[in-house]
Amino acid sequence: MICVTIACGSHKRMISEMAGLAEAGIRLVELRLDFLRKMPDLGRLLPNRPLPVIVAVRRKQDGGLWSYDEEKRLLLLRTAIISGADYIDIEADIAAKVPRYGKTKRLISYHNFERVPEDLDALYEKILQQTDPDVIKIAVTPRSIGDLFRLFTFMKKVNVPGRGKPTVVIGMGEVGFPTRVLGRKFGVPMTYATFSPQRLVTPGIPFYKDLRDEYRYESINAETEVYGVIADPIAHSLSPLIHNAAFAKANLNKVYLPFRVPAGEAGELIEKASSLDLRGLSVTIPHKSDVIPKLTRMDPAVEEIGACNTIVFRDSATFGYNTDYMASALCIETAMGGGREGENCPLAGKQVLLLGAGGAGKAVAYGLLKKGARVTITDRKPEKAELAARQLGCSFCDWEARKSYVAALIANCTSVGMFPEVDQTPIGPESIRNGMFVFDAVYNPEQTYLLRLARQKGATPISGLDMFIGQALLQFRLFTGQKTSASMIRDLLKEALALSRS
Numbered sequence: 001m002i003c004v005t006i007a008c009g010s011h012k013r014m015i016s017e018m019a020g021l022a023e024a025g026i027r028l029v030e031l032r033l034d035f036l037r038k039m040p041d042l043g044r045l046l047p048n049r050p051l052p053v054i055v056a057v058r059r060k061q062d063g064g065l066w067s068y069d070e071e072k073r074l075l076l077l078r079t080a081i082i083s084g085a086d087y088i089d090i091e092a093d094i095a096a097k098v099p100r101y102g103k104t105k106r107l108i109s110y111h112n113f114e115r116v117p118e119d120l121d122a123l124y125e126k127i128l129q130q131t132d133p134d135v136i137k138i139a140v141t142p143r144s145i146g147d148l149f150r151l152f153t154f155m156k157k158v159n160v161p162g163r164g165k166p167t168v169v170i171g172m173g174e175v176g177f178p179t180r181v182l183g184r185k186f187g188v189p190m191t192y193a194t195f196s197p198q199r200l201v202t203p204g205i206p207f208y209k210d211l212r213d214e215y216r217y218e219s220i221n222a223e224t225e226v227y228g229v230i231a232d233p234i235a236h237s238l239s240p241l242i243h244n245a246a247f248a249k250a251n252l253n254k255v256y257l258p259f260r261v262p263a264g265e266a267g268e269l270i271e272k273a274s275s276l277d278l279r280g281l282s283v284t285i286p287h288k289s290d291v292i293p294k295l296t297r298m299d300p301a302v303e304e305i306g307a308c309n310t311i312v313f314r315d316s317a318t319f320g321y322n323t324d325y326m327a328s329a330l331c332i333e334t335a336m337g338g339g340r341e342g343e344n345c346p347l348a349g350k351q352v353l354l355l356g357a358g359g360a361g362k363a364v365a366y367g368l369l370k371k372g373a374r375v376t377i378t379d380r381k382p383e384k385a386e387l388a389a390r391q392l393g394c395s396f397c398d399w400e401a402r403k404s405y406v407a408a409l410i411a412n413c414t415s416v417g418m419f420p421e422v423d424q425t426p427i428g429p430e431s432i433r434n435g436m437f438v439f440d441a442v443y444n445p446e447q448t449y450l451l452r453l454a455r456q457k458g459a460t461p462i463s464g465l466d467m468f469i470g471q472a473l474l475q476f477r478l479f480t481g482q483k484t485s486a487s488m489i490r491d492l493l494k495e496a497l498a499l500s501r502s
C-alpha cells in the first residue's frame with residue numbers, strides 16, 4: 001500500500017488535502033502534525049475524516065518540525081489515541097509513555113538520518129519485544145551499496161509471514177531509494193510518498209504519481225524482475241522513465257530503478273545482483289570501465305572501447321555490451337542518408353573530427369571506425385586523446401588544431417553545451433562549413449548551441465537525442481528480447497527534458 005504523507009502548515013489545508021486524496025483513491029495518509037504552524041487541533045482534523053490516518057508528530061531529532069515541548073507532544077499523541085486515530089506513529093524510545101488504548105494501532109518507528117546502525121537486528125528485537133507494536137517502521141540512511149543490501153536482507157528477514165509484526169523498512173536518501181519501491185517485492189507492507197513535488201518531507205521520498213504510474217508499485221510482487229541504472233550522480237537520469245514505460249507498454253512484470261552507486265562500489269552490486277533478482281543494468285558515469293572485470297562474457301566492443309554501458313544477468317553469467325557505439329553510428333549514418341540494407345555506408349572514407357576522449361567519445365569513435373570513417377580524436381588533455389587514438393586505432397590532434405581541421409563530420413562528445421551551460425560550444429562557428437554534418441552527443445537540451453550554429457552555417461545537425469533513444473532501444477532488446485516504440489520514448493524524453501529546464 002502507498003501511504004501519502006500530508007505535511008502542510010494549516011488545518012484547513014490538511015482537511016482539504018485529506019478530502020482530495022480520498023477522492024483520488026488513496027487508502028491511507030500520514031498526518032504530519034509537526035508541520036502545522038498553530039498548535040494541532042485534533043477536534044478539527046479527526047472527526048469526519050474521509051480515509052484512515054496515521055497521526056505523526058515528529059521531533060527535530062527525527063527530521064520533524066515540532067517546536068513545542070515534549071510534554072505537549074506526548075499529550076497530543078495520547079489525545080489522538082483517545083480521539084480514535086486509526087494509527088499512531090510512536091518513536092520507539094517513547095513507546096512506554098504512550099499506552100495502548102481502544103482500537104488505535106501502534107506504529108512504532110525508529111529513524112536514523114546518519115547511517116544504518118550496525119545492530120539493526122538487536123534494535124528490531126528490542127522494538128518487537130518491548131514496545132507493544134502492531135506495525136514497526138525502521139527508516140535509516142544507507143551510504144554505500146553494502147548498507148543498501150543489508151537493508152534488503154533485513155526487510156526479507158523481518159517480513160516472513162506468520163512471524164513478528166509487519167515491518168516497514170525504508171532506506172532514506174538517494175542510495176536508499178530502491179528500498180522504497182522494492183520493499184513490496186520482499187513483503188514490506190507499505191511505502192510512503194508525497195502528493196506534491198514541493199513536499200520533500202524526508203530525504204528521497206518519492207512522489208505518489210511516480211510510484212503509481214512510473215514504477216507501477218501496486219503491481220510489484222515476489223516475481224517482479226529488477227533492472228536499473230547505476231550512476232553517481234543519479235538524480236537526473238531519464239532511464240527509469242523510459243524503461244519503466246517500455247516495460248508497462250509490453251505488460252512485463254519488470255521494474256527499473258535508479259541505483260546511486262558511489263565510485264568503486266559497482267562491483268559489489270554486481271556480485272550481489274542475484275539476491276535482488278537483478279536481471280539487467282544500464283551503466284553510466286563513473287562505472288563504465290570499473291564494471292568490466294566483473295563481466296564473465298562480453299561483446300568484443302566492450303573490451304576494445306574499454307567501456308560497458310549495458311549488463312545482462314542470464315544463466316548465472318554476467319554479459320557486458322556497449323549500445324552507445326551502435327546507436328551513435330546508426331543515427332549518424334541515417335542522418336547522412338544511409339542505413340538501408342545493401343547500400344554503401346555514407347560514412348565510409350569520410351573524415352571525422354571527434355571532440356572528447358571520454359566514455360562517449362571512445363564509443364562514438366569506435367562505431368564510426370566500424371563504419372569505415374577516418375576518425376581524428378582530440379581532447380583538451382592531449383595525453384587522453386593520444387591514448388584513446390592508440391587504443392582504437394585512429395589518429396589524434398591537438399585541441400587547438402580542432403579549429404582549422406577540415407572534416408566532413410564534427411562529432412562533439414564532450415559535455416560542453418549541456419544544461420545548464422547551454423550557451424557554450426566546444427568549437428566556434430568559424431570551424432563549421434556549409435555542407436558538413438555536425439553531431440552533438442549532448443541531448444539536454446536537444447537543440448544545443450553547437451547544433452544551432454551548424455544550422456546557421458548550412459551544415460546538417462544530428463542530435464544526441466537520437467543516439468540516446470537508439471541506445472535505450474538496443475538495451476530494451478537486450479533486457480527483454482523484444483522491441484519497443486521509439487516514438488513513445490522520444491515523446492517521454494522531450495516532455496521530461498522540457499520539464500527539467502522549466
Ligand code: NAP
Nearest residue numbers: 356357358359360361380381413414415441442464467468
Ligand atoms: P566523460 O567520460 O566524463 O567525458 C567527458 C568529456 O567531456 C571529456 O572528454 C572531457 O574532457 C570533456 N569536457 C568536459 N568539460 C569540457 C570543457 N569545458 N572543455 C572541453 N572538454 C570538456 O563523459 P561521457 O560519458 O563521455 O559524456 C560526455 C557527454 O556525452 C555528456 O554530455 C553526456 O551526457 C553525453 N552522452 C550522450 C549519450 C547519448 O546517448 N546521447 C550517451 C553518453 C554520453 P577532459 O578529458 O579533458 O576532462
